[in-house]
Amino acid sequence: MTDSSNQKFLIVRREDFSDVTFLLEISHPMMARAAKPGQFVIVMSHAEGERIPLTIADFDRERGTITLVIQAVGKTTLEMQRNCQVGTALYGLAGPMGIPSHLSDAKKVVCVGGGLGVAPVYPQARAWKESGAYVIGVLGFRNKDLLFWEDKFRAICDELIICTDDGSAGIRGFVTDGIKLALEKHPDIEEVVAIGPPVMMKACAEATRPSGVKTMVSLNPIMVDGTGMCGGCRVKVGETVKFACVDGPDFDGHQVDFDDLMIRLRRYKEEEQVAKERWSETCRMRGIGSEAVSVN
Amino acid sequence: MAKKRTVRSIPQERTPVRELDPVVRAANFEEVNCGYTEPEAILESTRCLFCPEPKCIDGCPVNIDIPGFILKIGEKDFRGAYDVITGTNLLPAVCGRVCPQENQCEGVCVVGETLIPVAIGRLERFVGDLAIKNSWVNRPYIEPTKFRIGIVGSGPAGMACAADMAKAGCDVTVYEAFHEPGGVLRYGIPDFRLPNSIVDAEIEKLEELGVKFECNTLVGRLFTIEQMISELGFHAVFIGTGAGYPTMLGIPGDSLNGVLSANELLTRCNLMKARDFPNVDTPLPLGKHVVVVGAGNTAMDALRVSKRLGAKTVTCIYRRSKAEAPARAEEVHHAEQEGIDFHWLSNPVEIIDDGEGSVCAVRCVRMELGEPDDSGRRRPVPVPGSEFEIETDQVVFAIGTNANPIIGQTSKLRLNKRGYIATDDDLMTSMAGVFAGGDIVTGAATVIEAMGAGRKAARGIKAYLGIRDTGPIERDEAIFGISSREHNFVRVRAA
Numbered sequence: 001m002t003d004s005s006n007q008k009f010l011i012v013r014r015e016d017f018s019d020v021t022f023l024l025e026i027s028h029p030m031m032a033r034a035a036k037p038g039q040f041v042i043v044m045s046h047a048e049g050e051r052i053p054l055t056i057a058d059f060d061r062e063r064g065t066i067t068l069v070i071q072a073v074g075k076t077t078l079e080m081q082r083n084c085q086v087g088t089a090l091y092g093l094a095g096p097m098g099i100p101s102h103l104s105d106a107k108k109v110v111c112v113g114g115g116l117g118v119a120p121v122y123p124q125a126r127a128w129k130e131s132g133a134y135v136i137g138v139l140g141f142r143n144k145d146l147l148f149w150e151d152k153f154r155a156i157c158d159e160l161i162i163c164t165d166d167g168s169a170g171i172r173g174f175v176t177d178g179i180k181l182a183l184e185k186h187p188d189i190e191e192v193v194a195i196g197p198p199v200m201m202k203a204c205a206e207a208t209r210p211s212g213v214k215t216m217v218s219l220n221p222i223m224v225d226g227t228g229m230c231g232g233c234r235v236k237v238g239e240t241v242k243f244a245c246v247d248g249p250d251f252d253g254h255q256v257d258f259d260d261l262m263i264r265l266r267r268y269k270e271e272e273q274v275a276k277e278r279w280s281e282t283c284r285m286r287g288i289g290s291e292a293v294s295v296n
Numbered sequence: 297m298a299k300k301r302t303v304r305s306i307p308q309e310r311t312p313v314r315e316l317d318p319v320v321r322a323a324n325f326e327e328v329n330c331g332y333t334e335p336e337a338i339l340e341s342t343r344c345l346f347c348p349e350p351k352c353i354d355g356c357p358v359n360i361d362i363p364g365f366i367l368k369i370g371e372k373d374f375r376g377a378y379d380v381i382t383g384t385n386l387l388p389a390v391c392g393r394v395c396p397q398e399n400q401c402e403g404v405c406v407v408g409e410t411l412i413p414v415a416i417g418r419l420e421r422f423v424g425d426l427a428i429k430n431s432w433v434n435r436p437y438i439e440p441t442k443f444r445i446g447i448v449g450s451g452p453a454g455m456a457c458a459a460d461m462a463k464a465g466c467d468v469t470v471y472e473a474f475h476e477p478g479g480v481l482r483y484g485i486p487d488f489r490l491p492n493s494i495v496d497a498e499i500e501k502l503e504e505l506g507v508k509f510e511c512n513t514l515v516g517r518l519f520t521i522e523q524m525i526s527e528l529g530f531h532a533v534f535i536g537t538g539a540g541y542p543t544m545l546g547i548p549g550d551s552l553n554g555v556l557s558a559n560e561l562l563t564r565c566n567l568m569k570a571r572d573f574p575n576v577d578t579p580l581p582l583g584k585h586v587v588v589v590g591a592g593n594t595a596m597d598a599l600r601v602s603k604r605l606g607a608k609t610v611t612c613i614y615r616r617s618k619a620e621a622p623a624r625a626e627e628v629h630h631a632e633q634e635g636i637d638f639h640w641l642s643n644p645v646e647i648i649d650d651g652e653g654s655v656c657a658v659r660c661v662r663m664e665l666g667e668p669d670d671s672g673r674r675r676p677v678p679v680p681g682s683e684f685e686i687e688t689d690q691v692v693f694a695i696g697t698n699a700n701p702i703i704g705q706t707s708k709l710r711l712n713k714r715g716y717i718a719t720d721d722d723l724m725t726s727m728a729g730v731f732a733g734g735d736i737v738t739g740a741a742t743v744i745e746a747m748g749a750g751r752k753a754a755r756g757i758k759a760y761l762g763i764r765d766t767g768p769i770e771r772d773e774a775i776f777g778i779s780s781r782e783h784n785f786v787r788v789r790a791a
């Protein structure tokens with residue numbers, strides 16, 4: 001069988017931010033060269049695995065690596081959390097996929113990241129900073145323990161607002177509260193970018209709708225191929241249907257039908273549960289524990 | 297051929313082929329058509345009249361010497377038959393299975409004027425399977441050139457172009473976006489029609505010719521077509537990326553859960569092996585009452601896959617009549633045998649929500665055939681007041697595909713109005729040294745046409761690079777213990 005056996009997608013660094021979030025740095029010099037902010041990859045961790053989309057959270061052209069930040073939420077990501085150690089390799093890694101984020105010439109911007117959206121918004125914030133814009137970062141976490149990359153963002157943001165649900169770090173509140181603060185203080189904000197769970201992106205789009213500030217979101221529908229071939233990732237944007245993997249993943253947040261997206265994300269709920277339970281069962285039987293399972 | 301055969305003297309009935317029992321097979325993914333045995337193939341070969349001006353050859357998109365290979369089968373020279381076929385068709389085991397023979401060679405075979413035509417497809421498959429079983433390869437004497445060729449997409453078009461360029465002594469690399477090569481042959485056509493082992497075997501043959509496959513490579517995004525020429529050192533590039541951007545019908549409710557494209561269903565089932573879920577990780581949408589819209593090969597595959605996955609009822613909705621169905625006749629026949637319900641002359645107008653975002657029914661309207669349209673087929677028009685509903689929990693669209701946008705988004709290649717890549721008669725695109733063929737040029741077509749396009753582009757590339765075919769070496773005896781067969785066909789040298 002011909003497969004990717006001649007290719008090696010070697011994991012060269014791993015960092016655990018919390019018991020659900022971890023970072024993998026993977027060697028792929030060609031992709032490191034090609035990657036641009038807003039793009040994603042499709043990962044297969046082993047031959048029987050699922051193809052899952054993950055945003056390129058960072059890329060280092062000199063080291064020839066790309067960085068993924070992953071939240072362990074289901075079978076595949078939990079399994080990766082357990083098995084993807086430095087020195088092991090991924091079975092498949094394709095990309096960079098999707099249209100790179102359009103880096104507008106806005107002078108003052110807000111970059112919003114919530115939960116697993118914190119990592120993917122980073123390359124765009126950095127690119128804006130490099131192009132001379134005034135960058136306000138708004139990062140949201142459930143609590144202080146889940147917080148990561150604060151220093152990385154401080155280094156590239158002119159202002160940084162951290163929001164936690166319980167107030168254990170930064171201000172107490174959601175990212176939408178952070179956006180409101182920023183909009184009040186800076187009436188000349190030209191663009192907002194929000195990446196995170198669909199509910200959060202929807203709330204952000206609503207928060208900016210009254211002022212009409214352009215708000216881009218990065219959609220995360222369920223994907224299979226990531227090449228425009230299956231239509232599983234279709235989303236409603238305004239009056240049209242778009243395939244997020246090739247027409248996106250960035251879209252105008254004021255046009256996106258988030259309710260439709262959220263319903264479609266539930267499509268495989270039962271199957272996801274089955275897979276996850278089987279995985280925890282396997283872990284239990286092998287006596288390797290799967291502490292992360294109880295977290296979600 | 298002692299005596300000249302006539303339609304009267306040949307066996308009047310077509311030699312039947314063994315098929316799995318419809319009830320048994322509708323619950324598994326085993327190949328339905330078992331193929332001819334040797335005696336059956338020889339018997340069927342006696343039905344060919346060896347016409348002096350064989351129409352079948354004209355009917356074949358790549359003009360295989362059909363009576364030539366049938367003659368060899370009759371002489372029990374199966375290896376000879378294989379050599380005749382592979383002179384033009386590199387994938388006999390695949391094409392014998394999936395070509396729409398009734399519209400091509402068999403459709404014009406003169407025997408067909410009075411009887412059932414010669415079973416050309418089954419004979420071709422017999423030879424192709426034998427070749428795989430015995431590991432026959434026509435490894436030509438290859439004289440290396442200094443040229444490097446990059447192929448984008450590993451479907452039949454890319455495979456055919458790769459084979460010809462490798463035989464011409466070039467260093468060939470095939471890039472594929474998926475984690476496994478084969479294109480539609482891998483992700484689309486299910487095992488019960490074309491087992492994966494056949495695709496594997498064909499790919500192995502290419503590897504033996506020196507072709508390299510690089511999977512997980514999305515060309516356009518990882519590197520562009522321009523970069524292949526300017527930075528990666530390819531002297532010529534062939535693009536065969538297929539036409540897989542599925543169309544949705546654009547009727548109310550088509551984004552509900554339970555509505556999906558046939559490509560998604562088939563990719564999950566075939567490429568991701570989701571029918572073994574949860575032993576593999578990719579889940580599969582399992583419907584109890586499945587409705588498939590369309591009646592092409594893709595629709596037939598979606599219908600029959602759904603049946604095999606355990607759906608209680610599987611219904612096909614098509615706006616024209618059975619006579620216009622674009623699928624291979626054999627597939628429609630097999631689907632009927634397997635208990636698929638066909639609603640000819642009906643069209644969906646709305647998909648109905650169960651209140652929680654999932655489909656619960658599809659509303660259709662009956663159609664009748666009116667005046668012929670541009671395609672020459674009679675245009676279906678809705679019959680007023682004839683609406684009806686079908687209860688369903690899964691609706692699969694198999695109503696065609698558009699050009700994949702990625703190469704267009706990432707290169708300056710000229711596209712035509714419909715978004716497909718524009719080429720000249722030699723299949724060269726607007727960029728020098730960059731050729732394209734298959735579905736990405738013509739729109740969704742057939743395996744044999746894609747393969748033919750790949751070969752045609754290979755001829756174009758050879759002309760562009762100044763590589764000249766020096767013709768086969770014709771010797772009877774073995775030299776240095778190597779038979780001339782092993783030397784075989786294409787001997788080429790840079791001019």
Ligand SMILES: Cc1cc2nc3c(=O)[nH]c(=O)nc-3n(C[C@H](O)[C@H](O)[C@H](O)COP(=O)(O)OP(=O)(O)OC[C@H]3O[C@@H](n4cnc5c(N)ncnc54)[C@H](O)[C@@H]3O)c2cc1C
Pocket residue numbers: 040050052053054055056069070071072073074075076077078116119120219220221222223249265266272273275276
């Ligand atoms: C363009 C894009 C970029 C993404 N970037 C990242 C990233 O950088 N880091 C990260 O941790 N995750 C990212 N995701 C989400 C990630 O793909 C899913 O978390 C992953 O597929 C879940 O697989 P699983 O088997 O572990 O969980 P499952 O058991 O399959 O699902 C668990 C939960 O995740 C949701 N889910 C399933 N598939 C997806 C999906 N494709 N997208 C979003 N949610 C999904 C389900 O609705 C369910 O609630 C991204 C998704 C997309 C489409």
Ligand SMILES: Cc1cc2nc3c(=O)[nH]c(=O)nc-3n(C[C@H](O)[C@H](O)[C@H](O)COP(=O)(O)OP(=O)(O)OC[C@H]3O[C@@H](n4cnc5c(N)ncnc54)[C@H](O)[C@@H]3O)c2cc1C
Pocket residue numbers: 227393394395396448449450451452453454471472473474477478479480481484485513514515516536537538539540562593594595597624700702703733734735736740741742743744746
């Ligand atoms: C379900 C189904 C059933 C069919 N049944 C039949 C049949 O019975 N008989 C018949 O004759 N025809 C049939 N067809 C049609 C036939 O399969 C196609 O016409 C043929 O495969 C086209 O070949 P191709 O090489 O042009 O493209 P494809 O086979 O589509 O291959 C293209 C390949 O390129 C890859 N690719 C795309 N973009 C990129 C990129 N940017 N970088 C790298 N790789 C890329 C794709 O992943 C794919 O593997 C069927 C089609 C389908 C979908």
Ligand code: SF4
Pocket residue numbers: 343344345346347350351352353362363404405406407414416
């Ligand atoms: S047209 Fe039919 S009978 Fe004549 S050569 Fe071809 S296969 Fe034989």
Ligand code: FES
Pocket residue numbers: 222223224225226227228229230231232233234243244245246
């Ligand atoms: S993931 Fe299949 S079309 Fe986008």
